[in-house]
Amino acid sequence: MKSLLIVYHSMTGGTLQMAHAAATGARSEPDVRVSMLRAAEAQAEDVLAADAYIFATPENLAGISGMMKDFFDRTYYAAFERINAGRFSP
Numbered sequence: 001m002k003s004l005l006i007v008y009h010s011m012t013g014g015t016l017q018m019a020h021a022a023a024t025g026a027r028s029e030p031d032v033r034v035s036m037l038r039a040a041e042a043q044a045e046d047v048l049a050a051d052a053y054i055f056a057t058p059e060n061l062a063g064i065s066g067m068m069k070d071f072f073d074r075t076y077y078a079a080f081e082r083i084n085a086g087r088f089s090p
């Protein structure tokens with residue numbers, strides 16, 4: 001079974017609707033397990049446990065939302081270090 005992680009941030013509910021629609025579509029596939037987390041709650045362990053990702057964020061001043069940037073800032077190096085450690089292990 002494959003796992004899909006959907007990480008989202010939504011201020012008005014529009015992005016949440018889009019994330020729910022993606023989750024509903026993915027759940028129609030029998031071999032896909034879907035996890036949906038708010039950006040504030042998602043951790044590096046969640047990223048590392050998933051096979052695929054959807055990142056849903058509103059556009060703010062031509063960029064991603066601050067909460068989604070916070071998610072990437074908190075998880076990037078932890079995930080990167082674990083991936084690289086596994087890649088170069090004998």
